[in-house]
Amino acid sequence: MSNILTVSELTKSVKALLEAEFPFVWVRGQVSNLARPASGHVYFTLTDGDAALSVVWFRSSQRSAAPVKKGGDMVNPLTGEIEESSGGTALTGSGIEDGMEVLCAGRLNVYEPRGQYQLVAELVQAQGVGDLAVAFEALKKKLAAKGYFDEDRKLELPRNPRRVAVITSKSGAAIRDFLRIADTRGTGAEIRIYPVLVQGDRAPAQIAAALDLVDEESWAETVALIRGGGSLEDLWAFNTEEVADAIFRARLPVVTGVGHEPDVSIADFVADKRAATPSHAAQELWPRRETLAQRVDALDLSLGRAYAGWLAGKEGAFEHMRKALVWLSPVRRLERMEDRFSALMARLEGAGLDHFFGCAERAVRTAEGLGRAYGPQRPAGLGREVAGLAHRLNRAFGPQRVDGMAVEMSGLGRRLDKGGRDASEGAAQRLAVLETALRGLDPEGPLERGYALVRVAGTGEFLCDPRRVTKGDALDITVREGRVAAIVTDSRPNEE
Known part of the structure; x- marks a missing residue:
């Protein structure tokens, strides 16, 4: 239960x-x-x-x-x-x-x-929703017709930005919440605060001027326009055409965090990214550090698996080549040729002796038959028969035949020796070529010749283009004897 x-x-x-x-x-x-x-x-x-x-x-x-x-x-x-x-x-x-x-x-x-x-x-x-609500809807319709809200013109926020400009009131709770969240996320960033009024008649001009100044300085990677909650009148500075124009012409991506979850302003519609609150704006800019750590762990595991797979493939190929080299080894080939030679000699000897004994037995039987057939009266004829048989036996199995077979075996031995040497030299050449190819695949081989591997600190990506870094970025340089940390002081592409 x-x-x-x-x-x-x-x-x-x-x-x-x-x-x-x-x-x-x-x-x-x-x-x-x-x-x-x-x-x-x-x-x-x-x-x-x-x-x-x-x-x-x-x-x-x-x-x-x-x-x-x-x-x-x-x-x-x-x-x-x-x-x-x-x-x-x-x-x-x-x-x-x-x-x-x-x-x-x-x-x-x-x-x-x-x-x-x-x-x-x-x-x-x-x-107070009367006249302000009507003005809000009228401006929203006007700017939508001009394309201010089109998604295809909006910029993508950078992932984990390192330089962020924040436009807000210097004494409001919004900036405290934003900085508190920023301090616990990402991998560290430089934040510049551009203090402005965020409500009242003078606020729109100050906000627009700050947006233009950030754009002109070209220091930041993105802009955060934030303000705490309030009534429609309090947030009205963010519902003005002056601020909307400044956001629209900004060349940097703009994220807004104005008011609370229910509050939606004209600035939110024009901005490249709308966040519900100032704290949410910081969350949109920087990922959780636990997420980054998990991503690093996942990449590390993926890299380990990829390397293990690559290494297993190379080991398999090497083992295949090793077995092939063993099979093509001159020693093994000579052993196989010797085994075949011994088998052929055994067959030859067995065939020769059987033929010899067979011929001898037939000769004896023939002599006995002649003796019985002709008796003592025909010894001369029998002698000639026996002499003829002896001559045929000598021609088939005598010393001359044995000498001829020795000469033939000597020639076969010389051919076997030359074939073994040729096979050994060819295998050695192929092995040298394979060793050279394997050395060329060593990722740290170039370090032996004075080269270095340069990675961007933090991301770990290899640096191939100086335009991917700016002054002050940290680098991690790997050389033959170890690693060196460096800071970029100047980055210029090759001039043609």
Whole structure:
């Protein structure tokens, strides 16, 4: 039977899971069922027509929601952004009304006595969506017709960039979040901050000028345009044609991280890459170091397997050639020829003796037959018969025949010796050619002649083109006796 939970246990589990998954969220909707009890807390329902969410706004959060003055500037206490006026758009408990369109920031929790999840608001902002929304849609339509949003004109973000220009407010939370994430990802990068106003009437001109300056300096590999969250009015600088034009004419890839997940600006549409938040922008630029380490491990394993396969193939080819050389060895060939010679001699000797004994036996039988046939009366004729047989035997198996066979065997021996020497010399020449070919395949062979292997530090790729590096890049140089680390001071291609 599966584990049976009590209502309290299940509610606590749901509470822990929900609060861990949504520690802080922004929610937009319309206020309804507003209630203000004597405690000073505010309770209402946030709805978008299709769903409803219960919201509680405690009195302590209402007091801390108003902008505070720091160094002569009014700073939003939640986002850290400088506000142009002390009023801002943040509401108080008495300023919220039924039917009002608001943006709430806070955390989700579960009210255990009723088993109901709710939003505990930290900040409530009024949403002025009338004229600004119309202006937003009009500019969006105009720029889309001009091709500002076309995907085919957008540039690819560099992977793990080493030089990044960041355009943002120098005192906002956005830059702190961006730098915090950047410090934990990638393989290290140089970041230059171009401080600008990110809201107010002067913000669009400063943002556009900063984009043009980064483009003119040609130092960075990519540009990050970031800002923390806020209302539509707060983010309006990123919905201006002036900023859109600057992003469109930028020659470097631009990534935007403006506001929070629901916020989408004109700058996001024009940019080469849109990130949901400043932190997400840093995540888009630099991969996780664990991912890079796993990639290095995977490449190392792949390289090891490839090398093992290559080495096994060479070993197989070498073994095949070794067996071929053994088979073609002059010693083995001489041994085979000697074995064949011995077999032929044995056959020859066996055939000769059998023939000799056969002839002798026939001669004896013939002599006995003549004796019986002719008796003592014909000794002279019998002698002549025996003499003829002896002469034939001597011609077939006598010393002259043996001498002829010796001369023939001597000639065969000389031919065998010459063939062995020729085969040995040919095999030695082929072996030398194979040894030369194998030495030519040695990847570290050129190092013996004074050459060096140059890799780009960090990526490990071989450097074949000086245009692949710039001044200040680190190099890893391998020579015959070891390795040398170097820094690029100048890189110029060959001039024809």
